[in-house]
Amino acid sequence: MGDLLGVAVLGAGHMGADHIRRLDQVVSGARVVAVADPDVERAKEAVAGLTGVSVRPDAEAALDAPGVAAVLIASPGPAHEEALLAAFARGLPVLCEKPMVPDSTGALRIVEAETRVGRRLAQIGFMRRYDAEYRRLKSLLDGGSLGRPLMLHCTHRNVSSPPDFTSAMLVNSSVSHEIDAARWLLGQELTAVTVLRPAPSSDAPAGLLDPQFVLFETDGGALVDVEVFVNCGFGYQVRCEAVCERGSARIGDEHTMVVTTGGAAREEVAQDYLVRFAAAYDREVQAWVDATRRGEVTGASVWDGYASSVVAEAGVRALESGGRVTVGLAPRPDLYDPRAGVSR
Numbered sequence: 001m002g003d004l005l006g007v008a009v010l011g012a013g014h015m016g017a018d019h020i021r022r023l024d025q026v027v028s029g030a031r032v033v034a035v036a037d038p039d040v041e042r043a044k045e046a047v048a049g050l051t052g053v054s055v056r057p058d059a060e061a062a063l064d065a066p067g068v069a070a071v072l073i074a075s076p077g078p079a080h081e082e083a084l085l086a087a088f089a090r091g092l093p094v095l096c097e098k099p100m101v102p103d104s105t106g107a108l109r110i111v112e113a114e115t116r117v118g119r120r121l122a123q124i125g126f127m128r129r130y131d132a133e134y135r136r137l138k139s140l141l142d143g144g145s146l147g148r149p150l151m152l153h154c155t156h157r158n159v160s161s162p163p164d165f166t167s168a169m170l171v172n173s174s175v176s177h178e179i180d181a182a183r184w185l186l187g188q189e190l191t192a193v194t195v196l197r198p199a200p201s202s203d204a205p206a207g208l209l210d211p212q213f214v215l216f217e218t219d220g221g222a223l224v225d226v227e228v229f230v231n232c233g234f235g236y237q238v239r240c241e242a243v244c245e246r247g248s249a250r251i252g253d254e255h256t257m258v259v260t261t262g263g264a265a266r267e268e269v270a271q272d273y274l275v276r277f278a279a280a281y282d283r284e285v286q287a288w289v290d291a292t293r294r295g296e297v298t299g300a301s302v303w304d305g306y307a308s309s310v311v312a313e314a315g316v317r318a319l320e321s322g323g324r325v326t327v328g329l330a331p332r333p334d335l336y337d338p339r340a341g342v343s344r
């Protein structure tokens, strides 16, 4: 397959640093050649021990560094649009962390920009599509042995939220994963959303509406509910149960060591996404590198990123209004027709 794929990583925070480590130590076929972060010291720390990496304070300078052939965007969501457009202008393939772009207008601009390029360049980092349990559930549902899925019951809990986390982010950052997973698992679009707000946990930061209960309707008549609770304090728990006409299937129960002693059993619970989804991130980035080297784009598309942004935005309106909000997607360009293939 020739030379290693030279990757520029934009953003060297929690995810960016983990992806840099992954590209360096886990994934084959690629190497980090440039990193951009306005916090240059943080970027330098993330590449400590690596050689030949150009560290820049701004994204465009990193994209223009020698050897860059692909881009991994791990900056905060609001910075993604500019980074995606800069990558498209250079014809560079991209893996962009979720959310693709937090607002639907910006997300549509990305759809239009990629459509103008005329070929797919970007994969969106909805890594649950690479999680072994989610994949088993998807193939079970696709196989049809349980009949038509009627409902998905989802749980999304974090130990604690970052300091700047807002009530809207429970929907447009955390639940963006369930939005994508539900669309992917069911092969249906989400058409309406309602958000219920129980009395906030006294352990949540003041003013944060946490937890929330989000209910989606789909164009196939299914219902998807999500308990999202980002300051639960006790563990990182992501579960999904599909209830179908002739059976149910549940994923996400902890499958770690169970210690029984003194008349009680104790099971370990992951404390964050980097542990719970470690293998999924590894598979996602390896699949992106492999597809890029083959000249293909696989995984969640820019259209999936756009759909997720539109649904999440409707969810934030539902949270604010307390009512049911319907979702309207723009017409899907032919570029995103599943029959259009995956070549760049």
Ligand SMILES: NC(=O)c1ccc[n+]([C@@H]2O[C@H](COP(=O)([O-])OP(=O)(O)OC[C@H]3O[C@@H](n4cnc5c(N)ncnc54)[C@H](O)[C@@H]3O)[C@@H](O)[C@H]2O)c1
Pocket: 010, 011, 012, 013, 014, 015, 016, 036, 037, 038, 039, 042, 058, 059, 074, 075, 076, 077, 079, 097, 098, 099, 125, 127, 173, 273, 277
């Ligand atoms: N897939 C997942 O499970 C998952 C998990 C966590 C975060 N994320 C996503 O990853 C992205 C980054 O999140 P994080 O938790 O690493 O955030 P973070 O705050 O830890 O790191 C972000 C970094 O980006 C830098 N930055 C800010 N503006 C930038 C710009 N214009 N160009 C380059 N760098 C810039 C910041 O200085 C910071 O170092 C977000 O989109 C987030 O939603 C995804």
Ligand SMILES: O[C@H]1[C@H](O)[C@@H](O)[C@H](O)[C@@H](O)[C@H]1O
Pocket: 158, 173, 174, 175, 177, 230, 273
């Ligand atoms: O950005 C993070 C990330 O996407 C995690 O996977 C999710 O569990 C968190 O809720 C979210 O804040």
